[in-house]
Amino acid sequence: MxxxxxxxxxxxxxxxxxxxxxxxxxxxxxxxxxxxxxxxxxxxxxxxxxxxxxxxxxxxxxxxxxxxxxxxxxxxxxxxxxxxxxxxxxxxxxxxxxxxxTRDPRNIARKAVSYMRSLGVADRFMLAPELEFFIFDDVRYAQNQHEAFYHVDSVEGAWNRGRAEQPNLGYKPVSGLGYFPCPPTDSLVNLRTEMSQRLAECGIKTAAHFHEVATGGQCEIDLDSQDLVESADQVMMARYIIRNVARNSGKTATFMPKPLYGDNGSGMHTHLTLWKNDEPLLAGTGYGTLSDLGLYAIGGLLKHAPALCAFANPTTNSYKRLIEGFEAPTKLSYSRRNRAAIVRIPVSGASPRSRRIEYRCPDSAANPYLLFSAMLMAVVDGIQNKIRPGDPLDKDIYDLKPEELARVPTTPRTLTASLEALRADHDFLLRGDVFTPDIIDTWIWYKISNEIEALRVRPHPYEFALYYDI
Incomplete structure (x- = not known):
């Protein structure tokens, strides 16, 4: 309007x-x-x-x-x-x-798109994020000088099978086996449908919704592809709608990446495409039926992957998701089918317009404006400098010999390591004045001062289990 x-x-x-x-x-x-x-x-x-x-x-x-x-x-x-x-x-x-x-994230996203267009690389960078989140029935947490605890509860929790629910009707997803069950095991289908309807009323198209792998009410709602700024706008509106629909139903939704120990975490896998004059640029005859430009785009994402994690996985909790197992994307590689790789080329239709790249690393704690902008800048760097992505990771990582597996680099293990990577590798973000040195410095300062150091100086509840009787 x-x-x-x-x-x-x-x-x-x-x-x-x-x-x-x-x-x-x-x-x-x-x-x-x-x-x-x-x-x-x-x-x-x-x-x-x-x-x-x-x-x-x-x-x-x-x-x-x-x-x-x-x-x-x-x-x-x-x-x-x-x-x-x-x-x-x-x-x-x-x-x-x-x-x-300059520090407004939405303005940074607008500048990233303008920079891409000024180079003639493409005129549209479109993204389709997959929002994963948990829906709990109760959450309590506190952090004081004398106590630190959290407690989450879900009627879907596998840990609640023996609870007296007067009556307990069963049908609780087993940990790690929550993917795609029909109701009544999937007890949240009506709630997700309401969320999708509210999204549609607000002009946000969804591609699918379903129960995710974890127990305890893990869900996913996939958004349709939109241009960068509009996609980030829709992520924020979707989070708002999901939280409020859950609350109005007496439940609570969280986009925290890893709220449950020993079960799958929540990511925000993001599908990207590039277009020029309404023509798709990713389709070709190379690996995964990608064009050279598409492979260069992957090369840029992989080259800058550790630094990108500072925006894609911006919390200390993010790195409790990025661990081996649980289908976590931890390998700095690409593949058509191996979901351990941070970049995947989804199997799609024969039409060149359906060809896309899935960046699997991000989680929903990310600021979508900063994340999508950083992704675009890495993609543009890969295309401009014709960065080859190396060999794909098409083998099952569990079948690799230890020495072969050791040669595949992994995502940073901590937020500290990601910020150090960003400090060492951010020149590609500064091009076109999209990000500025002030933005990079402020991001690193804020994350270290308010999150990393705040966590470091506080006793952890598990430390009592480890050391109380030492």
Whole structure:
């Protein structure tokens, strides 16, 4: 919609409130609201001032002011508010220069697309993320000076088979065997269907939804392919919808990568395609029926894979998912079918338009604007410099001899290692001023100070089991 059409839509739907959404630096949606009659056409040009120093990773207190500038094409009526509320996603501007604020993740994504187009590499970079998440019935956690614990519960939990549920009706997925069971074992099908319907009402198309491998209510909803910025917008709206549908049903949804020990974690496998003049660029006669350009794109992803993990797997918990087993993508290689490789070329139809590359490493804790932008910059680097991806990993890794397996590099084992890789390898992100040295430095500083060090200095509950009687 245009600004005029947004205002007309507000009158037509008798909207009382306008809600502005924007992305903070780590990757959490923020918002504030104004009365609907306070929105004017000028708002779309001039924006509305807010305190940027209170947003994580942004302004210092002595230069706090920033502007939110609503984007009319993102307008939709919120399906969860009690009063009719129209939401819009916003870009962030500097109030003095009225230029895009460099630390706004959405602005970084827009710059990445512009950079790709300026090079003539492609005119569309499209992504289709697969959102995996857990739905629990109860969650409790605390971290204080004298205690640290978490407890999650799910009526689907394999650990609940013997629980007195008055009555306990059984049909609980076995750990590691939760993939594709029919109801009643899949007790969440109606909830996922409602989530998909709400997504459709908000203009977000889904390709499929189903129960995932883990016990304890692990689900997946796959989104249709969209251009980079729109895809990141839809990931954020999808998370919002999934969480609120779950909550309205008396449950809780989490995109935490590894909430359950000893079972599969949640990823965000992302399928990517490149287009120019509406022609697909990935299809060809090479390995996996890819073009040379497609293989170069994989080469770029693999070359920069450790650094990309700083955005694809941005939490300490992410690396509890990236371990051997549980179908985790830990091998820095590519394959048509081996799901241990971080890049897969899915078996698809004969049409060149269906050819795609699946980047399996990311998880849903990622800031999608930063992740998708970093992926694009790695792909562009691979294409520009004709980076060959090496030999594919088509063997079952469990059949490889130890010395052969040792030659296949793996993903970083910790967030610290990923950030060190990013510190050493980020020049490809700086091209076209898409990312800036300030963004890289701030990301590394924030993650070390607020997550790595915060975890390092606190006793872990398992340490009591290991050392209390030492």
């Amino acid at each position: 245009t600004p005029k059409e947004v205002l007309a839509h507000i009158r037509q739907r008798e909207v009382t409130t306008v809600d502005f959404r924007f992305m903070d630096f780590p990757g959490v949606w923020q918002h504030f609201s104004i009365p609907a009659d306070a929105l004017t056409e000028e708002t779309f040009e001039e924006g509305i001032a807010f305190d940027g120093s209170s947003v994580v990773g942004w302004r210092a207190i002595n230069e706090a002011d920033l502007l939110v500038v609503p984007q009319p094409e993102t307008a939709l009526v919120d399906p969860f508010t009690a009063q009719p509320t129209l939401t819009m996603i916003c870009n962030i501007h500097d109030p003095i220069t009225h230029q895009d604020y």
